[in-house]
Amino acid sequence: MHALFHLLPTLGLRFKPSSSRFLSHPISFSYSLSTMSSSVALPSVSLKKVSFGGPEFLKSSNSLGFKHGIRGFGPRNLDKSRVFMSVSVGSQTAVDDALFLDYKPTCAFLFPGQGAQAVGMGKEAQKVPAAEDLYKKANDILGFDLLDVCINGPKEKLDSTVLSQPAIYVTSLAAVEVLRARDGGQQIIDSVDVTCGLSLGEYTALAFAGAFSFEDGLKLVKLRGEAMQGAADAAKSAMVSVIGLDSEKVQLLCDAANEDVDESDKVQIANFLCPGNYAVSGGVKGVEAVEAKAKSFKARMTVRLAVAGAFHTSFMEPAVSRLEAALAATEIRTPRIPVISNVDAQPHADPDTIKKILARQVTSPVQWETTVKTLLNKELKKSYELGPGKVIAGIVKRINKGAAIENIDV
Template sequence: MQVATMQSAARAQRLGAAVRRGKQARRQVVVQAASDTKFADYQPKVAFFFPGQGAQTVGMGKEVAEAVPAARQLFDRASDILGYDLLAVCAEGPKDKLDSTAVSQPAIYVASLAALEKLRAEQGEEAAAAADVCCGLSLGEYTALTYAGAISFDDGLRLVKLRGESMQAAADAQPSGMVSVIGLSADKVAELCEAASQEAPQGQGVRIANFLCNGNYAVSGGIAGCEAVERLAKGFKARMTVRLAVAGAFHTDFMAPAREQLQQALAGTTIQEPRIPVISNVDAAPHSDPDTIKKILAQQLTAPVQWETSVKTLLDSGLERSYEIGPNKAGRLRGVIAGIMKRIDKKHSIENITV
């Protein structure tokens, strides 16, 4: 009886540690430079949100490239930089090529900026320039920085190309994965991750990688850890789990090799002070110092995505309306970001501009 009690206490202690680690993961600290205070008192009214990997769908970009000359020019410019016909891959596939990390990331980046040209063509320059704050989900942060004038289109595309290729290489070198856990709070998912990690071999553990919204969190880690999450989830009262169709454990240390490559590329890239706040995935805060932005973009590859905190902070700061700008999975009534927003605040006004 005493042994059982001691085992129960030890388990409770471990689970408590997991919860604390989960909360700490949501409080990533970025050391700010003295020049990084331009947006300290920002008061958002209109936000542009840009999607991340997973938003791609075969057929995207075709109609907007035919209807909006500026959008077609973006695809043509991208094809020159990438060395292949990006519009053809977006419009015609094949799906497995478009879904690959190395291709989907530049494809989503360009398609999202093409959607912005669609907004400009349909609603005018005032609508296209309406945002006083922006952010993007993981990959989408690069699109947001381009919209905000911090990164040129060409440099942003080159960075995204390298990012996708290096993430694919890191995933190929060490098999890993991601699982979406539906129906649990963040603390419960942290407990689930701890339990799954205890069952997995060393180095195959999992942690929360995407804090999306209450009841919807994605965990990343080794294949054995992901399998353990799927096996144990019902015991933690999760409604369901979904294995994500991604190359590997994004936003964890499994992506450390990609982070090193990206750091080198960022060091040689010109980044300007953004004209409007861009909310970082790493710490849910805006940054104006170019060197800080470079550090954050590299850190983002191995740090959890703080989307839930980002959105709640914007809403608490007075955000009135939003646009989700970029491709959207075929058949969905709204984009992933709009769906998350409605889970957080049903009354918030958000419009989809999709391609």
């Protein structure tokens, strides 16, 4: 390690640790100098900062806002620690986005998205102080008693986009604390080496992975819900699940529906969930055309979704600029473990790339089927669904009946 520090000046690089406490622990230095030298002109490059992506950083910075940090990622896991080097060219700082490209998953945490909410969720959190504390932190940010709405409703209020998204985010992270309090729970949390979430759940996964603090994540989710509601209010749109068809047939169904409606009512597949279950988004007339034609395409049924509008399509474009501004003002770090994106079913390490991906996510189809299939093809051993409902577990089982997944509900 020290030999590399002495080598850096000869390469035109400067090393500046962001905190001296990082150097008090054994760390591994795995940056490829050969790769760096082939991609940038060394004399004009300086090593601007070190972003610590390992467990001790999470514990010391209390990045999720938990009372005692995320204890599962404490000193006992320093063998998993990494130092991520960011190379600065001029005023731009970037992290190698391919850092997690060859990830090999063994244990995954999967987080649900909007639609998983149900009145009564959060009851178990009251029994675990660390979980209940998250709701108290949320109250200060949201300005109302979130746990009361989760437990007592009313349903119409909980189902609203502006409230359901923060409620699911907080409840899912509370589920992590409920699991931690169980016998063997800490060992499970320690073993997680990949995470992802369905739509909104991607924010929960990023918070769990330490990409941003619990509080910052909640602020983003709150704004996301408000921005998506605003975009939905701007145009008449809807979503419908098509049950019993493969993705090719659903696409043909969309094409047929689009022949009967104006451009402003066009539809597309918005959520690639699992074989036999794909969500279609678009203008109300386009969605009605899908419903009318579904039987002729041999669909088993269609189910209109109780959401504000056509999520994950261009109908959400008005929300993008608000998200971009909020993300630009938020500190995002390289996740300590891979977080699989909904947009391209790939993990990303560069904070700037993560920000761009999250802004694009609301207008891009959710590639959940590809995500789950990729994890299973990479021989994922076990996964856990953390949060309200059992939607994720059902999807995983639909893709592979033999997949091992456990639900941690609260």
